[in-house]
Amino acid sequence: MKLKPIIINTFIESVRDRILIILIVLGLLLMASAKIIQPLALGEESKIIKDLGLSAINLVSVLIAIFVGGRLIYKEIEKRTIYIVLSKPVRRWEFILGKFFGLLLVLFVSLLILAIGFFIVLLLTNIRADFTLLLPLLLLIFQLAIITALAIFFSTFVTPIGASIFTFILYFVGHLTRDLKAFAAMVKNPVITFIANLFYYLLPNLANFNIKGMVVHNVPIPPSVLLLTILYGILYSAGLLFLSVLFFQRKDL
């Protein structure tokens, strides 16, 4: 198994890339802006600042997954670094999984930095932080796993820009699939119902991962929902990675 060197290599290569640092700084600045809007919040400041912080972390980490992830495989092909790697005793599936976990590691570390920034902001604004604030971040990791797998999946057969655009579209659509289900139940035509249902099950359901609102408004979240969502994230990512490897095995480099 040659996963570890590829994971570490992907991690170092991504961490030293300027785009990552820019995005993280952007996220930290967004959260810091909470201090400015605090006087305007009129008693709702706790909810607004928590919401702002979690949204900033969400936005930045999704952008990292889409932009860094979209370039991940293609850059290797374009710059021919992949020839170096695959001419050595590395299997193609090891390469794909190494890239995936490498980027996931980058995302995890970015998330950690952003989360620390978030808790510092909460401290500075005298807002009581509790453990439930970590739950949306926990689910975010699994949502990011799906997005990373999507970006890798697309980048095995389209250009980096194409992969980033497709991933972004699916991320967007992934938050609306519930409407698709509702639509399927509403329509009378069985063919359309079937198609709508098919897409509902095929497309990633990302809305389930978004529990930020519930946490901010102190709505309790049953553990079974959390576990099922995590399980869904793992299975959906695994499926995408399986397809990526399938495509990549046949690919002419």
Next chain:
Amino acid sequence: MTAIKIENLTRDYKVGFGGFKKVRALDNLNLEIFPGEIFGFLGPNGSGKTTTIKLILGLIKPTKGKITVLGKNPSDTAIKRRIGYLPESPYFYDYLTAYEFLSFCAEVLNAKENKIDELLQLVDMKEARDVQLKNFSRGMLQRIGVAQALLGDPELIILDEPMGGLDPIGRKEVRDIIVNLRKEGKTIFFSSHILSDAEMICDRVGILVKGKLLKVGRTAQILSEEIESIEITAKNISQNQEEELSRISSRILKSDNKVMFIVSTPEERDKVIKYIIATGGEIISVVPRRKTLEEYFMSFVR
């Protein structure tokens, strides 16, 4: 056993919209590379050299034909530990330092870390050990490329244009490295469009043009087959003698009191020499002009 055995290898690329059109990059190639030799795979740009190398490494699959590398199929990951490969004009990870990159390669190859400094020394890159690769010049990257190809102490070394991007000193160093590798018993297969390099170090060469192998053989043999002309230089040659000799030789050049007769066959050479001696002339030198590989190669390309 052969190091590389290529049988009836053909490779087509799909081109254009929908990939309906096909371009044949490699046409029925048959080639054997023997252990311990330096083989120069020569041809102009776009002749199919890199395609052949990618097929040998299993990076792409053949349309037709068969390749055996070190007795195995190229798709066998295990044999890759025994192969070192330098791609054409290599680019590596921008943000890694030379040492980090090589230690990544070492880990993948299960090679010893202490080999890295030894190789950095060999390719004269010790100073640049901790510099990020994005700051490297083309020639420096080429040197790092050579280092990573040798890292796993491979028995078969495949180099795609190893002298590309190097200055004359760098090229000499790479030539020396290749010759030393042969001394260690390694097999070296390298592609080049720079023929003088190949001419100096290759045991055998193959000439590939437009996907077809036109010629393969010992470098010296290919050269000796092709004596282009013989130059006979003499002095004390009178006008009469010269007129007489102009009937045999194809060209006559004069400078000061010396005259050079250029003939194309050994028979003509003998006639010219006999006549000069018989009529009191003095022979200064007789030099066979061989086609250089370059000229040889160009005669095929045209």
